[in-house]
Structure formats: C-alpha cells, structure tokens
Amino acid sequence: MSVTFDNVTYRYGSAGGVSDVTLTVAPGELVAVIGASGSGKTTLLRLAAGFLDSQSGRVAIGGRDMAGVAPKERNLGVVFQSYALFPLMSAAENVAYPLRLRGIARAERMARAREMLGRVGLAEQAERLPGRLSGGQQQRVALARALVFRPAALLLDEPLSALDAAVRAELRDLIRRMQRESGAATLHVTHDQEEALSIADRVAVMQNGRLLQVADPHTLYDRPANRAVAAFVGHANLFPATIAAPGLIRTALGELRAETSGHQPGTRAVALIRPERVVPGAAEINRIAGEKAADRFLGSLRRIDLRVGPDTLLRIETASRAEFAEAHIPPESILLLPDEDTTP
C-alpha cells in the first residue's frame, strides 16, 4: 500500500516540525528522507506512524485517510533507532508478539517468528533475550518483528544510527533485500546521506520542515535543484557566477567554460563543482593554479583544498598520490544552479 502526505503541516510550539509536505511512497518503493537534525524528517515519520496528528493536510495509507486512526490500527511496521525490543521476551517472542496481538495461535506464530528470524540470519539466536544480542542482531530482530505481520508499510527511524560502520553497511543491504521481498512501501529516515543514496529508490531532502527536492539518488547528486540540496548532499564547491557570454561564466576562480543553456548572458547563477570532478594537472581550458592549503589522506582518496585567491578555496578529491599545483575543471563538470539563496 502507498503512504501519502498531502500538504501536511505539523508545527511544534516555536520551532521545528514540517510545513506543507507533499510526498507519496508507492507500494514496494523505498524513499529515504534526509536532512539535518531538526529538519523535520522524524516528525514526518511520526505523522505516518500516528504518534503525531497533522494539524492540516492529509496523511493517507493505501488511499485511506488516517485522521483519527490510532497507531495500533494503522498496521505499520516501525523500526526504531533504539531497537525497542521487549527485554523480557526472547527474540522469537518479540517477533511473534504482533502475531499474538492478531490472535494467531502460539504454535503457528512461533513457527512464523522463527522462519522470519531465519530470513534475517538469526535462526540460531531465536531463544536469546535481547540483552544477550549485539546491537546489529537486535536491529535484525526489530526488522523481523516489523515485517512478520505483513504491514501496510514500513517506517524506519534512523535504524542504523546506533551501529558501527561495518555492521551498518551489512544491515543496509539486509534492509533493502527484506524490503524488496516484502513489497512494503518504506519511509526510511536517516541523517546518513551515503545510506540514503545507496539503498533508496528516491531520496527526499528536508530543511526547516520543507521538502527541498525528491529525486532518485543519481539525479539528486548530479542535478540538485538548488544550492541547499547541493550543499547538503555530498561535498560541493559552490561559487557565485555571472554569465559572461554563452558558454562562459565569470567566478572567483576566473573565467570558466561551462554549459550555460537556460541562462541569459549578464544574469547571475551559482556554479556547482563536485570535488571529485576536478582533475589534478594542467589542461588547455578551465585551468586552475593555486597553492595547497590542506591535504587530507582518507585512505581511498585525498581531499585537498587548493587556495586560488585570498578568500577562495577549491576542494578537490582524487585517488592520485602525486603532488600537483595545478588542476582543471572539465566544462561538463560545472553545473549552474539558480541564483536564489535558499539557505537561511
């Protein structure tokens, strides 16, 4: 079933909440919601879960308006950051609990719980209490518990935030696989953009309670709608630019060749240059010379700040270990964004 937000607003007293959010998660689709703390992403999930009621607008699940429908009647699988497993029930009893609430006989519900635990790789740990499981294992149990009753939709509230990097990567794949198998519309709230980009069908970026852009991961990264999205998703060099002539822009880096279609000469824009699209070494066009201000070795890549002018730094990411004092930017690596400053 789908999850639909239709012009939904919920404001907490002074600050925070969501404003006028319209978003649909289709059956089988995984939509990740990312944003800084306080951007409203968790509020959105709580509105879907029914822990909060929207002040205006409509939340619908499977087309049915959820106004006045209690969380227990929404038939949603929710996975919490804190796992929220019942400490006095074994892993299997935890997974069987929603089935017990639905009146399924003990033998059958325990069999289904064990089968589900097998699918998340915990067949051996079924009789353990949550306290005897690692964080990653507990979240697997929580995922099994959220899916065992075939919920109308799945809501994931920062499910991997409390886990180590290695476990996180592993669980990411598990979540994706289980979600695909279940076919449940899934809203996945996270502050980890890599997590969002890697498993979501579409990513929604939130800021100050509003949706800035909803798009598939490639579009979001390569063609962000505005400066705020570009700055939030991945690393970005952002320079104010003036269109000097068709195919030519003027920036703090000097005059650069770039794709300017859609922009009139004389108008202003913001040039986005992803650090990994800057190429070390000189070239004929868009050549940048400068002095290294910082050079950070991150293992798989180096992140370098090149000082181009007194107040101008160009961030470069490269796998190369060679030294260089010049770089160039291929014209197709410059994206012009509208000149509206949407950042507060």
Place this chain on the structure above:
Amino acid sequence: MAIALYLTYLLIPIALLLVGSFGARWTNTLLPEGFTTEWYVQVATDPSFRRAFTTSLTVAAGVAVTVLVTATPLAWALATGGGTLSRFALRLVALLPIAVPELVLAFGFVVVFSSDALPFLGSTWLLVMGVSVVTLPYMVQTLVADIRHLGLAALEQAAESLGASSWRRFVDIVLPSLRHSLLAGLMTVTALTIGEFQLANLVSGFLSRPFPVVLLQAFYGAAGFACAATVILLVLAVLASTGAALAARGTSRA
C-alpha cells in the same frame, strides 16, 4: 571507618532492645538481670497491642493498595509527560509530601476532619489516606527512575505500533518491566507505614491506634515489656526492608 561508626550507632540501640526484651529485671543497672520470655507473652496477650498489631497490618495493606493503584499512572505521567509546566506540577505534587513535615499534614487533617461537616478523624481509612500521601513519593521516585532507565516509553510506543491496545501494553510490557521496582517500592512503603508515628499519633482514634502509637504508652511501664514490643515492630520493619533490598537487587540485575 565511617560505616563502622554508623553501624555501631545503628546496631547498639537495637542490641540493647533485644537484650532488654529477654531481661527479667532492668532498673538502675547497665544491663538487665535474669532471663525471661514473659515480656513477649505479655505483649502477645495484651488486648490493646493485639488490636494495634491488626490495625498496623490493616493500614499497611490499605496503604499498599492505594499507593500501588495511584503511583503507577502518576509515575508514568511524570516520566513520559510532555509539557514542562505539567511535569513541574506533577513533580511538585510528588515531592511535596516529603518536603512538608508530616506534622503539618497531621494538623491539617485534625482541623479539617474534626469539623461537623467531615467528622472522620480517628477512622482507619483516614489514616490510610494520610500515610498513603506521605509514602507515595517514595514509590513514585522508584518507578520514575525505572521507567526512564528501561526506556519504557519507547517500548510502549513500539508495542502500540505493533497493534497493542493500551491495556495490552500495560499488561504485556509495562507491568512485567516494572515488577522489581513495584515490589521494591511496595516494601519501602510498607516499612515506612509500619514505623509511621507522627501522623498516626494525631490522626488515629483510640480504638484504631497502630502499633507505634500504642508502643509509646508501653514506655511508661516495665522496660522489658517496652523492649519486647519494640522488637516486634522492628522485626516487621526489617522484614519489609529486607524484602525491599532483595527486590531492588532484582531491579538492578534486570
């Protein structure tokens, strides 16, 4: 060192009471002379002490039930409540009985319930209400600490999302999780109730005096008799405290 000193001051009076309760004669000497169990027999057969014993147990049971029924929802509201103002108000309600001297509460009761409109002074249930008010904060504090420590609000929300009604959540999740702290709190409340004197002395009627109030009278008589009666009170209180300690150990292990 400090704890040894503390225990000495705590244990010496108790040891003297024990010795005194089995001593045949105790006048103008450091320790009593002779051995007898007569004092215990006398206490056991004394009608006013028998009645006081029953009253104390009745009051303890009444307080236990009252506190049990009121403390859990109050603690839940305190631990999970939303607004700052309502939380402050609840906190105040829960702490005031500790801050306000029992004597103040007792005088208040005397003034209010000796009037013709509310002539309830001296009834056992009034004593139960008074002691409940005084002991409730101890139970609430224990429960609030446990609700927070166990993250019960999140568990309850999880259960709700899985389809559990509020009653099922209470029975399946909240109650089992709080069983140790409920027991520990209950034992503390019982121990406090059994030893409660200030309020009972002013509020209880002549025929519904609990054990400590009657005990005071005993000290005007034979020392051995008073000692034996005190030891009985002590045993009751220690039983309740030991239960509380055991239950509390269960809490920290869970």
